[in-house]
Amino acid sequence: MVGKVQKKREDLRVKLIDIAEARVIAGGISAVRARDLAAEAGCAVGAIYNVFGDLNDLIMQVNARTFKRLGAQVSAAVAEEQGRPVDQLIAMSHAYLHFARDNTPAWRTLFDLEVSSEDDVPAWYLEELQKLFALIAAPLVRIFPELGREDVILMTRGLFSSVHGIVLLGLEKRISAVPTDQLEHMISLVFNHLSSKNSKS
Amino acid sequence: MVGKVQKKREDLRVKLIDIAEARVIAGGISAVRARDLAAEAGCAVGAIYNVFGDLNDLIMQVNARTFKRLGAQVSAAVAEEQGRPVDQLIAMSHAYLHFARDNTPAWRTLFDLEVSSEDDVPAWYLEELQKLFALIAAPLVRIFPELGREDVILMTRGLFSSVHGIVLLGLEKRISAVPTDQLEHMISLVFNHLSSKNSKS
Numbered sequence: 076m077v078g079k080v081q082k083k084r085e086d087l088r089v090k091l092i093d094i095a096e097a098r099v100i101a102g103g104i105s106a107v108r109a110r111d112l113a114a115e116a117g118c119a120v121g122a123i124y125n126v127f128g129d130l131n132d133l134i135m136q137v138n139a140r141t142f143k144r145l146g147a148q149v150s151a152a153v154a155e156e157q158g159r160p161v162d163q164l165i166a167m168s169h170a171y172l173h174f175a176r177d178n179t180p181a182w183r184t185l186f187d188l189e190v191s192s193e194d195d196v197p198a199w200y201l202e203e204l205q206k207l208f209a210l211i212a213a214p215l216v217r218i219f220p221e222l223g224r225e226d227v228i229l230m231t232r233g234l235f236s237s238v239h240g241i242v243l244l245g246l247e248k249r250i251s252a253v254p255t256d257q258l259e260h261m262i263s264l265v266f267n268h269l270s271s272k273n274s275k276s
Numbered sequence: 277m278v279g280k281v282q283k284k285r286e287d288l289r290v291k292l293i294d295i296a297e298a299r300v301i302a303g304g305i306s307a308v309r310a311r312d313l314a315a316e317a318g319c320a321v322g323a324i325y326n327v328f329g330d331l332n333d334l335i336m337q338v339n340a341r342t343f344k345r346l347g348a349q350v351s352a353a354v355a356e357e358q359g360r361p362v363d364q365l366i367a368m369s370h371a372y373l374h375f376a377r378d379n380t381p382a383w384r385t386l387f388d389l390e391v392s393s394e395d396d397v398p399a400w401y402l403e404e405l406q407k408l409f410a411l412i413a414a415p416l417v418r419i420f421p422e423l424g425r426e427d428v429i430l431m432t433r434g435l436f437s438s439v440h441g442i443v444l445l446g447l448e449k450r451i452s453a454v455p456t457d458q459l460e461h462m463i464s465l466v467f468n469h470l471s472s473k474n475s476k477s
Contacts, residue, residue: 219469226465232454233462234441239443241434253433261434264427267422270471 088126090116096181102178107134126257134188136195141181142203145230148174154208160214161266167210168238168262175242176255218269236252238262289327289419291317297338297382304381305388308335335389336398342382343404349375354411361415362467368411369439376443377456414438419470439463 094115098106109130113120127133152170156163175182212231216222222230241261245253253261295316310331315320328334355372357364375382387443413432416421423431443464446454449452 166391176412229458229462230469231467232445233466236441236445236462237438238441239445240437240439244433244437244440245446257430261430261437265434265438265470267432268471269466269469 076143084126084150087116087118087122091126091133092136092140095133096140099134099141099184099251100139100178100181101175104134104184106180107137114229131188134184135200137181138185138188139179139200139203141185145171145174145182145185146203146207149207149210152213160217163213163214163268164269165263165266168266169259172245172255172258172262173260176246179246208232208235209249237265241265279469282338285327287366287423288317288319288323288428292334293337293341296304296334297341300335300338300342300385301379305335305385307381308338314338331428332389335385338382338399339386339389340404342386343377344399345379346372346375346383347404347408350408350411361418362470364415365419365435365470366467368465369467370460372439373443373446373463377447380447388441390463438465438466442466 084259091112093138094112097109098111107130109120109123112133113123116123123130123133127136149167149170156166173238208228210226210233211234215231215234216227219227219230245258245261279413292313295313296308306330310321310324313419314324314332324331324334350368350371353367354364356360357367395415409429409432410433414427416432422430422432442459446459446462447459
């Protein structure tokens with residue numbers, strides 16, 4: 076009997092994540108509303124909160140799926156690129172750009188989800204992030220063998236944030252959306268001018 | 277008589293921008309609500325829309341002031357830095373970081389304002405942006421004399437977006453807010469490893 080209740084609960088959990096994911100993919104975070112989810116899942120609104128602490132918990136599960144898809148795309152891009160380490164960084168950055176362009180609402184939801192404190196970020200989420208950062212750090216230490224461990228961490232995060240900024244402002248229609256091929260070239264330009272020569276710090 | 281009406285209208289216009297600016301500085305774009313503005317200005321809600329097309333127009337005026345303050349801070353930073361061109365880029369980036377840190381709600385409002393199309397961005401706004409980009413481009417062409425005109429434009433925008441991304445993700449408490457001195461170092465690291473040597477494109 077307990078097993079049956081447990082099973083029903085788990086089924087509802089997966090069903091709600093599936094529904095929320097479809098909504099995030101179509102319309103981003105604002106498309107996830109408890110009443111709509113309940114109607115589509117055929118359950119009471121209160122049942123959602125029996126399974127998830129709040130809607131943020133549910134959206135965090137959707138983000139986990141998005142993050143996995145993003146990670147797979149970036150991993151595949153770097154695996155295919157056998158050239159210079161800087162070309163590997165460029166290939167990963169282009170993969171990030173393409174993912175963001177083709178999955179804009181889901182990608183934005185990765186960053187739109189409000190977390191009130193670091194403690195709210197689950198450990199498995201941080202692990203996924205670390206995996207992505209490790210992919211960036213590998214070619215980085217080959218390009219900059221002189222960097223200390225702390226600086227590798229800062230530079231990894233700095234370059235990820237740089238590419239994120241280029242993609243974010245580039246995809247926006249605010250001032251002028253930049254065509255994808257120009258954004259690719261912009262990323263290549265910045266990375267191709269990264270060098271351990273000429274550095275003083 | 278017409279002059280008096282005109283004067284009253286202009287007074288209300290400035291008053292509303294002042295009130296909206298104080299609200300943006302304190303709480304960002306969501307702190308600007310027509311009813312509150314009217315109450316504080318002592319006018320009817322409808323009077324706001326006699327002076328501004330909509331609230332976005334009003335917030336655009338606030339953003340103009342924010343942009344001017346930002347531009348002044350960045351200009352001052354580069355004027356003080358007489359070193360290598362890369363040090364000028366770093367000084368401007370640090371000034372951008374400090375402005376964003378010290379004026380977070382107003383800075384975010386620069387990017388939070390929705391514009392439905394490029395035509396909604398006033399010409400004077402684009403001019404201010406071009407002035408900022410010109411400050412970045414000047415040291416850039418000294419570092420990379422081999423870059424063509426088109427690539428200078430792309431690289432300028434790319435580097436601005438990079439710094440924006442570092443500041444944006446660095447100031448957020450999402451995963452881990454990075455202390456200012458570490459963000460400064462992160463920016464310096466990236467720029468100090470920019471070089472025209474080792475580039476192939």
